Amino acid sequence: MPKKMFKKWVVDNGWWSEEDESKLRSSTRKQLLQAIQAAEKWEKQPLTELFNDVYDVKTKNLEEQEVGLKALVEKQPQDYPTGFHI
Structure with missing residues (x-):
């Protein structure tokens, strides 16, 4: 319906x-x-926490995503809230 x-x-x-x-x-x-x-x-958690609690050992895919996100935050810090750290 x-x-x-x-x-x-x-x-x-x-x-x-x-x-x-x-x-x-x-x-x-x-x-x-x-x-x-x-x-x-x-309190804002470090960015790495997004990737550390998924698997005992990070997959290649997660490592690539983490590197890409860190690069993006470093390139455009104005787009992220105060206290948001890598």
């Missing part, structure tokens, strides 16, 4: 309304913004 048809069916049965939708969207947006604000206060 397509999404619009399902929504209409649920609304027609009185199980959902545009007001419910608006409240849910507003609440979700507020929770998401709070979570982002909280996460932004955490």
